[in-house]
Amino acid sequence: MNFSLTGLPRQCFLPGLVVLISSPLLANAPERLPGFVVPAPSQGVIEIQTPILDEVKPGQEVMFCTYLDLEIPSDMFIESYRAFQSRAAAHHAILFSVKKPREPGTYVCGSAEESMQEETTYLAATGGGSTGDEGSSYSLPDNVLFRAVKGQQFMIQTHWLNYLDKPIRGQAVFHIQQRQPTPKDKIADFFFISTNQFKLDPNDTNRQVQARCTMREDLTFFMASGHMHEYGKHVVVTVKKASGESMKILDHSWTPHFTAVPPAYTQELKMGQGDEVIVDCTYKDKLDKPLSYPTEMCGSLGFFYPATKSMVCFDNVMP
Structure with a gap:
Protein backbone atom coordinates (compact mmCIF):
# COMPACT_ATOMS: atom_id res chain seq x y z
CA MET A 1 0.00 0.00 0.00
CA ASN A 2 1.48 3.31 -1.08
CA PHE A 3 0.36 6.79 -0.10
CA SER A 4 0.99 10.29 -1.35
CA LEU A 5 0.81 13.72 0.26
CA THR A 6 0.74 15.47 -3.11
CA GLY A 7 -2.23 17.26 -4.61
CA LEU A 8 -3.69 18.48 -1.32
CA PRO A 9 -3.99 22.19 -0.48
CA ARG A 10 -2.09 23.41 2.56
CA GLN A 11 -5.28 24.13 4.53
CA CYS A 12 -6.13 20.40 4.52
CA PHE A 13 -3.34 19.73 7.01
CA LEU A 14 -4.21 19.98 10.68
CA PRO A 15 -1.50 20.87 13.19
CA GLY A 16 0.19 17.76 14.50
CA LEU A 17 -1.65 15.48 12.06
CA VAL A 18 -0.64 13.97 8.77
CA VAL A 19 -3.16 13.67 5.94
CA LEU A 20 -2.54 10.59 3.83
CA ILE A 21 -4.26 9.89 0.56
CA SER A 22 -3.98 6.89 -1.73
CA SER A 23 -4.47 8.03 -5.30
CA PRO A 24 -5.47 5.79 -8.22
CA LEU A 25 -3.42 8.18 -10.38
CA LEU A 26 -0.22 6.91 -8.80
CA ALA A 27 1.56 4.36 -10.95
CA ASN A 28 2.14 2.09 -7.96
CA ALA A 29 -1.29 2.50 -6.34
CA PRO A 30 -3.35 -0.70 -5.99
CA GLU A 31 -5.60 -1.34 -8.96
CA ARG A 32 -9.37 -1.27 -8.57
CA LEU A 33 -11.45 -4.42 -9.06
CA PRO A 34 -13.21 -4.23 -12.46
CA GLY A 35 -16.82 -3.12 -11.99
CA PHE A 36 -16.23 -1.94 -8.40
CA VAL A 37 -17.01 1.76 -8.65
CA VAL A 38 -16.05 3.94 -5.68
CA PRO A 39 -16.40 7.74 -5.74
CA ALA A 40 -13.24 9.80 -5.49
CA PRO A 41 -12.48 11.01 -1.95
CA SER A 42 -13.02 14.66 -1.09
CA GLN A 43 -10.02 16.90 -0.47
CA GLY A 44 -8.23 16.01 2.74
CA VAL A 45 -10.01 12.67 3.11
CA ILE A 46 -7.87 9.58 3.63
CA GLU A 47 -8.48 6.74 1.17
CA ILE A 48 -7.23 3.31 2.22
CA GLN A 49 -7.88 0.14 0.25
CA THR A 50 -6.97 -3.51 -0.02
CA PRO A 51 -5.47 -4.89 -3.20
CA ILE A 52 -7.76 -7.09 -5.29
CA LEU A 53 -8.04 -10.12 -3.02
CA ASP A 54 -7.47 -13.80 -3.77
CA GLU A 55 -10.20 -15.81 -5.41
CA VAL A 56 -13.03 -17.18 -3.25
CA LYS A 57 -14.35 -20.44 -4.69
CA PRO A 58 -18.04 -21.41 -4.94
CA GLY A 59 -19.29 -22.62 -1.55
CA GLN A 60 -16.22 -21.21 0.23
CA GLU A 61 -16.28 -18.98 3.30
CA VAL A 62 -13.08 -17.11 4.12
CA MET A 63 -11.77 -14.28 6.28
CA PHE A 64 -8.85 -12.25 4.90
CA CYS A 65 -6.66 -9.93 6.97
CA THR A 66 -4.70 -7.44 4.86
CA TYR A 67 -1.80 -5.82 6.73
CA LEU A 68 -0.78 -2.59 5.02
CA ASP A 69 2.76 -1.43 4.41
CA LEU A 70 2.41 1.66 6.58
CA GLU A 71 3.18 2.56 10.17
CA ILE A 72 0.75 5.22 11.40
CA PRO A 73 3.01 8.29 11.71
CA SER A 74 1.01 10.17 14.37
CA ASP A 75 -2.25 9.75 16.27
CA MET A 76 -5.17 10.19 13.88
CA PHE A 77 -8.56 11.26 15.24
CA ILE A 78 -11.51 10.16 13.11
CA GLU A 79 -14.89 11.93 13.13
CA SER A 80 -16.60 10.17 10.21
CA TYR A 81 -16.06 7.61 7.49
CA ARG A 82 -17.49 6.07 4.36
CA ALA A 83 -16.65 2.45 3.57
CA PHE A 84 -17.15 0.22 0.53
CA GLN A 85 -16.95 -3.54 -0.12
CA SER A 86 -17.43 -5.10 -3.54
CA ARG A 87 -20.87 -6.68 -3.56
CA ALA A 88 -20.45 -10.33 -4.66
CA ALA A 89 -20.24 -12.69 -1.63
CA ALA A 90 -19.56 -9.79 0.75
CA HIS A 91 -20.28 -10.06 4.48
CA HIS A 92 -18.22 -7.26 6.02
CA ALA A 93 -15.05 -5.21 5.85
CA ILE A 94 -13.45 -3.56 8.90
CA LEU A 95 -10.47 -1.20 9.08
CA PHE A 96 -8.45 -1.62 12.28
CA SER A 97 -5.17 -0.38 13.61
CA VAL A 98 -3.23 -3.21 15.26
CA LYS A 99 -0.64 -3.06 18.01
CA LYS A 100 1.24 -6.18 16.92
CA PRO A 101 2.79 -5.58 13.48
CA ARG A 102 2.97 -8.19 10.76
CA GLU A 103 4.73 -8.48 7.43
CA PRO A 104 2.60 -6.52 4.91
CA GLY A 105 0.34 -8.71 2.81
CA THR A 106 -2.98 -10.54 2.85
CA TYR A 107 -3.44 -13.66 4.98
CA VAL A 108 -6.29 -16.05 5.66
CA CYS A 109 -6.91 -15.01 9.24
CA GLY A 110 -9.21 -17.68 10.58
CA SER A 111 -12.36 -16.76 12.47
CA ALA A 112 -13.60 -13.27 13.28
CA GLU A 113 -12.98 -13.69 16.99
CA GLU A 114 -9.38 -14.80 16.44
CA SER A 115 -8.46 -11.73 14.41
CA MET A 116 -10.48 -9.28 16.53
CA GLN A 117 -9.14 -10.63 19.81
CA GLU A 118 -5.71 -9.36 18.89
CA GLU A 119 -5.16 -5.89 20.37
CA THR A 120 -7.08 -3.97 17.73
CA THR A 121 -8.58 -0.50 17.46
CA TYR A 122 -11.67 -0.04 15.29
CA LEU A 123 -11.58 2.75 12.70
CA ALA A 124 -14.33 2.07 10.10
CA ALA A 125 -16.51 -0.69 8.64
CA THR A 126 -19.18 -1.66 6.15
CA GLY A 127 -21.59 -4.56 5.88
CA GLY A 128 -21.74 -6.29 2.53
CA GLY A 129 -24.75 -7.59 0.67
CA SER A 130 -27.40 -4.91 0.52
CA THR A 131 -24.96 -1.99 0.83
CA GLY A 132 -22.22 -3.44 -1.36
CA ASP A 133 -20.69 -0.95 -3.77
CA GLU A 134 -22.95 1.82 -2.46
CA GLY A 135 -21.00 2.00 0.76
CA SER A 136 -21.81 2.64 4.41
CA SER A 137 -21.28 5.97 6.13
CA TYR A 138 -21.12 6.91 9.80
CA SER A 139 -20.54 10.15 11.67
CA LEU A 140 -19.67 10.03 15.35
CA PRO A 141 -21.64 12.10 17.87
CA ASP A 142 -20.26 15.46 18.95
CA ASN A 143 -17.16 15.20 21.15
CA VAL A 144 -16.58 11.52 20.30
CA LEU A 145 -13.74 10.28 18.07
CA PHE A 146 -12.09 7.06 16.96
CA ARG A 147 -8.29 7.07 17.21
CA ALA A 148 -5.62 5.39 15.11
CA VAL A 149 -2.61 5.14 17.40
CA LYS A 150 0.83 6.37 16.39
CA GLY A 151 3.20 3.51 15.57
CA GLN A 152 0.47 0.94 14.93
CA GLN A 153 -0.25 -0.71 11.58
CA PHE A 154 -3.42 -0.57 9.49
CA MET A 155 -5.16 -3.93 9.01
CA ILE A 156 -8.29 -4.56 6.92
CA GLN A 157 -10.39 -7.60 7.79
CA THR A 158 -12.76 -8.79 5.04
CA HIS A 159 -15.26 -11.65 5.31
CA TRP A 160 -16.63 -13.44 2.24
CA LEU A 161 -19.32 -16.13 1.90
CA ASN A 162 -19.56 -17.29 -1.70
CA TYR A 163 -22.97 -18.86 -2.34
CA LEU A 164 -22.61 -18.25 -6.08
CA ASP A 165 -21.85 -20.91 -8.69
CA LYS A 166 -18.67 -19.16 -9.81
CA PRO A 167 -15.49 -17.91 -8.10
CA ILE A 168 -15.30 -14.26 -7.06
CA ARG A 169 -12.60 -11.77 -6.13
CA GLY A 170 -13.22 -8.83 -3.85
CA GLN A 171 -11.89 -5.56 -2.56
CA ALA A 172 -12.59 -2.99 0.18
CA VAL A 173 -12.05 0.78 0.27
CA PHE A 174 -12.33 3.26 3.15
CA HIS A 175 -12.67 7.05 3.11
CA ILE A 176 -11.66 8.55 6.46
CA GLN A 177 -12.33 12.10 7.70
CA GLN A 178 -10.18 13.29 10.59
CA ARG A 179 -9.98 16.41 12.74
CA GLN A 180 -7.96 17.91 15.55
CA PRO A 181 -9.12 16.66 18.97
CA THR A 182 -10.27 18.93 21.79
CA PRO A 183 -10.07 18.43 25.58
CA LYS A 184 -13.81 17.58 25.60
CA ASP A 185 -13.46 14.67 23.17
CA LYS A 186 -13.91 11.06 24.27
CA ILE A 187 -12.15 8.18 22.49
CA ALA A 188 -14.50 5.43 21.33
Whole structure:
Protein backbone atom coordinates (compact mmCIF):
# COMPACT_ATOMS: atom_id res chain seq x y z
CA MET A 1 0.00 0.00 0.00
CA ASN A 2 1.48 3.31 -1.08
CA PHE A 3 0.36 6.79 -0.10
CA SER A 4 0.99 10.29 -1.35
CA LEU A 5 0.81 13.72 0.26
CA THR A 6 0.74 15.47 -3.11
CA GLY A 7 -2.23 17.26 -4.61
CA LEU A 8 -3.69 18.48 -1.32
CA PRO A 9 -3.99 22.19 -0.48
CA ARG A 10 -2.09 23.41 2.56
CA GLN A 11 -5.28 24.13 4.53
CA CYS A 12 -6.13 20.40 4.52
CA PHE A 13 -3.34 19.73 7.01
CA LEU A 14 -4.21 19.98 10.68
CA PRO A 15 -1.50 20.87 13.19
CA GLY A 16 0.19 17.76 14.50
CA LEU A 17 -1.65 15.48 12.06
CA VAL A 18 -0.64 13.97 8.77
CA VAL A 19 -3.16 13.67 5.94
CA LEU A 20 -2.54 10.59 3.83
CA ILE A 21 -4.26 9.89 0.56
CA SER A 22 -3.98 6.89 -1.73
CA SER A 23 -4.47 8.03 -5.30
CA PRO A 24 -5.47 5.79 -8.22
CA LEU A 25 -3.42 8.18 -10.38
CA LEU A 26 -0.22 6.91 -8.80
CA ALA A 27 1.56 4.36 -10.95
CA ASN A 28 2.14 2.09 -7.96
CA ALA A 29 -1.29 2.50 -6.34
CA PRO A 30 -3.35 -0.70 -5.99
CA GLU A 31 -5.60 -1.34 -8.96
CA ARG A 32 -9.37 -1.27 -8.57
CA LEU A 33 -11.45 -4.42 -9.06
CA PRO A 34 -13.21 -4.23 -12.46
CA GLY A 35 -16.82 -3.12 -11.99
CA PHE A 36 -16.23 -1.94 -8.40
CA VAL A 37 -17.01 1.76 -8.65
CA VAL A 38 -16.05 3.94 -5.68
CA PRO A 39 -16.40 7.74 -5.74
CA ALA A 40 -13.24 9.80 -5.49
CA PRO A 41 -12.48 11.01 -1.95
CA SER A 42 -13.02 14.66 -1.09
CA GLN A 43 -10.02 16.90 -0.47
CA GLY A 44 -8.23 16.01 2.74
CA VAL A 45 -10.01 12.67 3.11
CA ILE A 46 -7.87 9.58 3.63
CA GLU A 47 -8.48 6.74 1.17
CA ILE A 48 -7.23 3.31 2.22
CA GLN A 49 -7.88 0.14 0.25
CA THR A 50 -6.97 -3.51 -0.02
CA PRO A 51 -5.47 -4.89 -3.20
CA ILE A 52 -7.76 -7.09 -5.29
CA LEU A 53 -8.04 -10.12 -3.02
CA ASP A 54 -7.47 -13.80 -3.77
CA GLU A 55 -10.20 -15.81 -5.41
CA VAL A 56 -13.03 -17.18 -3.25
CA LYS A 57 -14.35 -20.44 -4.69
CA PRO A 58 -18.04 -21.41 -4.94
CA GLY A 59 -19.29 -22.62 -1.55
CA GLN A 60 -16.22 -21.21 0.23
CA GLU A 61 -16.28 -18.98 3.30
CA VAL A 62 -13.08 -17.11 4.12
CA MET A 63 -11.77 -14.28 6.28
CA PHE A 64 -8.85 -12.25 4.90
CA CYS A 65 -6.66 -9.93 6.97
CA THR A 66 -4.70 -7.44 4.86
CA TYR A 67 -1.80 -5.82 6.73
CA LEU A 68 -0.78 -2.59 5.02
CA ASP A 69 2.76 -1.43 4.41
CA LEU A 70 2.41 1.66 6.58
CA GLU A 71 3.18 2.56 10.17
CA ILE A 72 0.75 5.22 11.40
CA PRO A 73 3.01 8.29 11.71
CA SER A 74 1.01 10.17 14.37
CA ASP A 75 -2.25 9.75 16.27
CA MET A 76 -5.17 10.19 13.88
CA PHE A 77 -8.56 11.26 15.24
CA ILE A 78 -11.51 10.16 13.11
CA GLU A 79 -14.89 11.93 13.13
CA SER A 80 -16.60 10.17 10.21
CA TYR A 81 -16.06 7.61 7.49
CA ARG A 82 -17.49 6.07 4.36
CA ALA A 83 -16.65 2.45 3.57
CA PHE A 84 -17.15 0.22 0.53
CA GLN A 85 -16.95 -3.54 -0.12
CA SER A 86 -17.43 -5.10 -3.54
CA ARG A 87 -20.87 -6.68 -3.56
CA ALA A 88 -20.45 -10.33 -4.66
CA ALA A 89 -20.24 -12.69 -1.63
CA ALA A 90 -19.56 -9.79 0.75
CA HIS A 91 -20.28 -10.06 4.48
CA HIS A 92 -18.22 -7.26 6.02
CA ALA A 93 -15.05 -5.21 5.85
CA ILE A 94 -13.45 -3.56 8.90
CA LEU A 95 -10.47 -1.20 9.08
CA PHE A 96 -8.45 -1.62 12.28
CA SER A 97 -5.17 -0.38 13.61
CA VAL A 98 -3.23 -3.21 15.26
CA LYS A 99 -0.64 -3.06 18.01
CA LYS A 100 1.24 -6.18 16.92
CA PRO A 101 2.79 -5.58 13.48
CA ARG A 102 2.97 -8.19 10.76
CA GLU A 103 4.73 -8.48 7.43
CA PRO A 104 2.60 -6.52 4.91
CA GLY A 105 0.34 -8.71 2.81
CA THR A 106 -2.98 -10.54 2.85
CA TYR A 107 -3.44 -13.66 4.98
CA VAL A 108 -6.29 -16.05 5.66
CA CYS A 109 -6.91 -15.01 9.24
CA GLY A 110 -9.21 -17.68 10.58
CA SER A 111 -12.36 -16.76 12.47
CA ALA A 112 -13.60 -13.27 13.28
CA GLU A 113 -12.98 -13.69 16.99
CA GLU A 114 -9.38 -14.80 16.44
CA SER A 115 -8.46 -11.73 14.41
CA MET A 116 -10.48 -9.28 16.53
CA GLN A 117 -9.14 -10.63 19.81
CA GLU A 118 -5.71 -9.36 18.89
CA GLU A 119 -5.16 -5.89 20.37
CA THR A 120 -7.08 -3.97 17.73
CA THR A 121 -8.58 -0.50 17.46
CA TYR A 122 -11.67 -0.04 15.29
CA LEU A 123 -11.58 2.75 12.70
CA ALA A 124 -14.33 2.07 10.10
CA ALA A 125 -16.51 -0.69 8.64
CA THR A 126 -19.18 -1.66 6.15
CA GLY A 127 -21.59 -4.56 5.88
CA GLY A 128 -21.74 -6.29 2.53
CA GLY A 129 -24.75 -7.59 0.67
CA SER A 130 -27.40 -4.91 0.52
CA THR A 131 -24.96 -1.99 0.83
CA GLY A 132 -22.22 -3.44 -1.36
CA ASP A 133 -20.69 -0.95 -3.77
CA GLU A 134 -22.95 1.82 -2.46
CA GLY A 135 -21.00 2.00 0.76
CA SER A 136 -21.81 2.64 4.41
CA SER A 137 -21.28 5.97 6.13
CA TYR A 138 -21.12 6.91 9.80
CA SER A 139 -20.54 10.15 11.67
CA LEU A 140 -19.67 10.03 15.35
CA PRO A 141 -21.64 12.10 17.87
CA ASP A 142 -20.26 15.46 18.95
CA ASN A 143 -17.16 15.20 21.15
CA VAL A 144 -16.58 11.52 20.30
CA LEU A 145 -13.74 10.28 18.07
CA PHE A 146 -12.09 7.06 16.96
CA ARG A 147 -8.29 7.07 17.21
CA ALA A 148 -5.62 5.39 15.11
CA VAL A 149 -2.61 5.14 17.40
CA LYS A 150 0.83 6.37 16.39
CA GLY A 151 3.20 3.51 15.57
CA GLN A 152 0.47 0.94 14.93
CA GLN A 153 -0.25 -0.71 11.58
CA PHE A 154 -3.42 -0.57 9.49
CA MET A 155 -5.16 -3.93 9.01
CA ILE A 156 -8.29 -4.56 6.92
CA GLN A 157 -10.39 -7.60 7.79
CA THR A 158 -12.76 -8.79 5.04
CA HIS A 159 -15.26 -11.65 5.31
CA TRP A 160 -16.63 -13.44 2.24
CA LEU A 161 -19.32 -16.13 1.90
CA ASN A 162 -19.56 -17.29 -1.70
CA TYR A 163 -22.97 -18.86 -2.34
CA LEU A 164 -22.61 -18.25 -6.08
CA ASP A 165 -21.85 -20.91 -8.69
CA LYS A 166 -18.67 -19.16 -9.81
CA PRO A 167 -15.49 -17.91 -8.10
CA ILE A 168 -15.30 -14.26 -7.06
CA ARG A 169 -12.60 -11.77 -6.13
CA GLY A 170 -13.22 -8.83 -3.85
CA GLN A 171 -11.89 -5.56 -2.56
CA ALA A 172 -12.59 -2.99 0.18
CA VAL A 173 -12.05 0.78 0.27
CA PHE A 174 -12.33 3.26 3.15
CA HIS A 175 -12.67 7.05 3.11
CA ILE A 176 -11.66 8.55 6.46
CA GLN A 177 -12.33 12.10 7.70
CA GLN A 178 -10.18 13.29 10.59
CA ARG A 179 -9.98 16.41 12.74
CA GLN A 180 -7.96 17.91 15.55
CA PRO A 181 -9.12 16.66 18.97
CA THR A 182 -10.27 18.93 21.79
CA PRO A 183 -10.07 18.43 25.58
CA LYS A 184 -13.81 17.58 25.60
CA ASP A 185 -13.46 14.67 23.17
CA LYS A 186 -13.91 11.06 24.27
CA ILE A 187 -12.15 8.18 22.49
CA ALA A 188 -14.50 5.43 21.33
CA ASP A 189 -14.17 1.92 19.93
CA PHE A 190 -16.16 -1.08 18.75
CA PHE A 191 -17.73 -3.89 20.77
CA PHE A 192 -18.89 -7.28 19.55
CA ILE A 193 -20.76 -9.73 21.78
CA SER A 194 -21.53 -13.17 20.36
CA THR A 195 -21.41 -16.94 20.77
CA ASN A 196 -19.67 -19.53 18.64
CA GLN A 197 -21.01 -22.46 20.65
CA PHE A 198 -24.20 -23.36 18.82
CA LYS A 199 -25.45 -25.65 16.10
CA LEU A 200 -29.02 -25.88 14.81
CA ASP A 201 -30.19 -28.86 12.79
CA PRO A 202 -33.18 -28.79 10.40
CA ASN A 203 -35.12 -31.14 12.70
CA ASP A 204 -34.57 -29.07 15.86
CA THR A 205 -37.75 -27.66 17.38
CA ASN A 206 -35.81 -25.16 19.51
CA ARG A 207 -34.78 -22.33 17.19
CA GLN A 208 -33.29 -20.11 19.89
CA VAL A 209 -29.67 -19.17 20.64
CA GLN A 210 -28.36 -16.88 23.37
CA ALA A 211 -25.16 -14.82 23.75
CA ARG A 212 -24.14 -13.15 27.02
CA CYS A 213 -21.38 -10.84 28.20
CA THR A 214 -20.63 -9.33 31.62
CA MET A 215 -18.92 -5.94 31.71
CA ARG A 216 -15.47 -5.91 33.29
CA GLU A 217 -15.36 -2.13 33.75
CA ASP A 218 -17.52 1.00 33.65
CA LEU A 219 -18.24 2.32 30.16
CA THR A 220 -20.92 3.97 28.03
CA PHE A 221 -22.60 2.45 24.97
CA PHE A 222 -23.79 5.04 22.44
CA MET A 223 -24.85 2.69 19.66
CA ALA A 224 -25.90 -0.95 19.83
CA SER A 225 -27.57 -3.32 17.37
CA GLY A 226 -28.35 -6.99 17.01
CA HIS A 227 -26.45 -9.16 14.56
CA MET A 228 -27.81 -12.19 12.68
CA HIS A 229 -27.63 -13.45 9.10
CA GLU A 230 -30.14 -14.67 6.51
CA TYR A 231 -31.80 -17.30 8.75
CA GLY A 232 -32.57 -14.82 11.52
CA LYS A 233 -36.21 -14.29 12.51
CA HIS A 234 -36.19 -12.20 15.70
CA VAL A 235 -33.65 -10.61 18.05
CA VAL A 236 -33.91 -9.22 21.58
CA VAL A 237 -31.06 -7.37 23.31
CA THR A 238 -31.47 -6.94 27.06
CA VAL A 239 -29.28 -5.09 29.55
CA LYS A 240 -29.37 -6.63 33.03
CA LYS A 241 -27.86 -4.35 35.65
CA ALA A 242 -25.85 -5.76 38.54
CA SER A 243 -28.61 -4.41 40.80
CA GLY A 244 -31.07 -6.82 39.15
CA GLU A 245 -32.93 -4.26 37.01
CA SER A 246 -33.44 -5.29 33.36
CA MET A 247 -34.18 -3.23 30.25
CA LYS A 248 -34.81 -4.37 26.68
CA ILE A 249 -32.99 -1.99 24.37
CA LEU A 250 -33.89 -3.85 21.15
CA ASP A 251 -36.77 -6.21 20.34
CA HIS A 252 -37.64 -6.65 16.66
CA SER A 253 -38.11 -9.08 13.81
CA TRP A 254 -35.15 -9.74 11.52
CA THR A 255 -34.71 -9.55 7.76
CA PRO A 256 -31.52 -10.36 5.79
CA HIS A 257 -31.13 -6.64 4.96
CA PHE A 258 -30.46 -5.98 8.65
CA THR A 259 -27.15 -7.87 8.45
CA ALA A 260 -25.77 -4.80 6.69
CA VAL A 261 -28.02 -2.03 8.08
CA PRO A 262 -29.60 -3.14 11.38
CA PRO A 263 -31.98 -1.14 13.58
CA ALA A 264 -29.93 0.40 16.37
CA TYR A 265 -30.28 1.73 19.90
CA THR A 266 -28.60 5.16 19.75
CA GLN A 267 -29.04 6.65 23.21
CA GLU A 268 -26.20 6.84 25.71
CA LEU A 269 -26.37 3.85 28.04
CA LYS A 270 -24.09 3.77 31.05
CA MET A 271 -22.83 0.27 31.82
CA GLY A 272 -21.22 -0.60 35.15
CA GLN A 273 -18.85 -3.35 36.12
CA GLY A 274 -20.98 -6.50 36.57
CA ASP A 275 -23.78 -5.36 34.25
CA GLU A 276 -24.68 -7.93 31.61
CA VAL A 277 -25.75 -7.82 27.96
CA ILE A 278 -28.00 -10.73 26.92
CA VAL A 279 -28.81 -11.38 23.25
CA ASP A 280 -31.66 -13.77 22.41
CA CYS A 281 -31.91 -14.86 18.77
CA THR A 282 -34.71 -16.83 17.12
CA TYR A 283 -34.24 -18.45 13.71
CA LYS A 284 -36.58 -19.34 10.86
CA ASP A 285 -39.00 -22.26 11.29
CA LYS A 286 -37.64 -24.11 8.25
CA LEU A 287 -33.91 -24.70 7.80
CA ASP A 288 -32.50 -26.25 4.66
CA LYS A 289 -29.17 -27.15 6.30
CA PRO A 290 -27.51 -27.30 9.73
CA LEU A 291 -26.50 -23.87 11.04
CA SER A 292 -23.45 -23.00 13.10
CA TYR A 293 -21.10 -20.07 13.63
CA PRO A 294 -19.98 -18.16 11.53
CA THR A 295 -22.39 -19.06 8.70
CA GLU A 296 -25.11 -17.86 11.07
CA MET A 297 -24.54 -15.62 14.08
CA CYS A 298 -26.25 -14.39 17.23
CA GLY A 299 -24.82 -11.24 18.73
CA SER A 300 -24.78 -7.54 19.38
CA LEU A 301 -22.34 -4.96 18.11
CA GLY A 302 -21.88 -1.24 18.48
CA PHE A 303 -19.68 1.50 19.92
CA PHE A 304 -18.63 2.58 23.40
CA TYR A 305 -16.37 4.97 25.29
CA PRO A 306 -13.94 5.47 27.00
CA ALA A 307 -11.84 3.00 25.05
CA THR A 308 -8.24 2.08 24.36
CA LYS A 309 -9.02 -0.97 22.18
CA SER A 310 -11.92 -2.96 20.76
CA MET A 311 -14.01 -5.10 23.12
CA VAL A 312 -14.72 -8.61 21.81
CA CYS A 313 -16.68 -11.00 24.02
CA PHE A 314 -17.49 -14.56 22.93
CA ASP A 315 -19.49 -16.69 25.35
CA ASN A 316 -18.75 -14.23 28.19
CA VAL A 317 -14.98 -14.49 27.63
CA MET A 318 -12.81 -11.50 26.77
CA PRO A 319 -9.10 -11.69 25.89
